[in-house]
Amino acid sequence: MxxxxxxxxxxxxxxxxxxxxxxxxxxxxxxxxxxxxxxxxxxxxxxxxxxxxxxxxxxxxxxxxxxxxxxxxxxxxxxxxxxxxxxxxxxxxxxxxxxxxxxxxxxxxxxxxxxxxxxxxxxxxPLVALTAWQALVEKGNLKRGQKVFIQAGSGGVGTIAIQLAKHLGATVATTASKQSFEILKNLGADVLVDYKNENFEDILEHYDLVLNSQDQQTLHKSINILKPGGKVISISGPPTPVFAREVNAPWFVRILLFFFSLSTRKKAKKRNIDFFFLFMTAQGKQLSKITKLIESGIIKPxxxxxxxxxxxxxxxxxxxxxxxxxxxxxxxxx
Structure with a gap:
């Protein structure tokens, strides 16, 4: 082949x-x-x-x-x-x-x-929908009436996560360029931030959940818009010691990840925020649930x-x- x-x-x-x-x-x-x-x-x-x-x-x-x-x-x-x-x-x-x-x-x-x-x-x-599911449903436990900030709404994960979050009954904010605003509104985004000309920190506050897919600076800014007890789930790093244990990483990798994620974990703890690193996994049962959402028109690729x-x-x-x-x-x- x-x-x-x-x-x-x-x-x-x-x-x-x-x-x-x-x-x-x-x-x-x-x-x-x-x-x-x-x-x-x-x-x-x-x-x-x-x-x-x-x-x-x-x-x-x-x-x-x-x-x-x-x-x-x-x-x-x-x-x-x-x-x-x-x-x-x-x-x-x-x-x-x-x-x-x-x-x-x-x-x-x-x-x-x-x-x-x-x-x-x-x-x-599969990869993007399972990422959205595991972030918003499994780790985030997103509920009706809550507010979620999904970064990079026009990306692969973003387009699916916005639709899933709306299905769960959340208010959805996202960042994108103005050229993408119309499509993201149609997907269900409620608050659109032009990342080229606006700072989301000045617009968003008291959010329950952040799905972070950008760099560490953006991750730290995202912690500031969460209410105490909120959650930030990052799919772009930094990996945490908890993740290192879950994948049974070698001891030297565990030490590296401990220090690599230390500043983020300290900032989150100081603000009473739960920080998770998500490296999504293959899950046929979850994908079957996503199939039903697609066939019912709730999620569109x-x-x-x-x-x-x-x-x-x-x-x-x-x-x-x-x-x-x-x-x-x-x-x-x-």
Missing amino acids: RAFTIEKYSKHQDLKLSELPVPQLNANEVLVEVHAAGVNLLDAKIKTGEFKLILPYKLPLVLGHDVAGIIIGLGKDVTKFKMGDEIYARAADFRIGTFAEYIAVNENDAALKPSNISMEEAASV VLDKVFPFEKTNDALAYVKSGRAKGKVVIKIKS
Whole structure:
């Protein structure tokens, strides 16, 4: 099969189009013929080695976390799916590789594809929708009537998180450029802050929850807009000692993360704010709940561009540029 691989961590070297064997199935895995793959900033960060302490992958490595496709093979213990099922999934850490014609996926990480959207739209969903779910529902426990600040509303996570937060009954504030205001209003955003000309600290106050996806300076400013007892959930760092324990990181990584996150944790504690770092995980059951929200029209995928498989490097570069409004997808099979 054809697949895009990295042979070493690099900021400048392109992914290499390689010929690899079709993956062998473990007992609880399904073999998926990949029709489309979502592209995420996480792929770019893994390519450069930014996460090598947390995710020590063996190289060469096929990149790609999001998949939509058709099941063409079943492991001997698979019970949740059958041949020919259309599924989508966020491939689990250390089992990634959706920038390829085929991938083996654990049945517990997959869900049936929403029937009312295309393969390309489905491939745009899993990582960002699971991130939004795990941040707002699982860790944030967002309730009706609360106020949430979702940064970078026009990004992949932002477009889904705004819709989910509105479904949960929250008032939603977000940052974006003015060109994106109309689409974000249509998604449900109540308060729109022009990040180029306005400071959200001057506009927002007494919020219950922040979903942080930006740098550490923005994270610290976000703590200031929360009410005492509020929560800030960061998907962009810094990782915390709690996270290091959860992933069973080596002792030296735990020490590094203790000091790396110290100033943020101290600032949050001083203001009686709960700070969490979220590194989302593959969850087929949660994805099935998201399927129902999509099929009922509550959540709509927002696609920016679809690239052909041969242009995978261009797709990754476009995601890295930060210009994408919504998600970027690679079309692998027609």
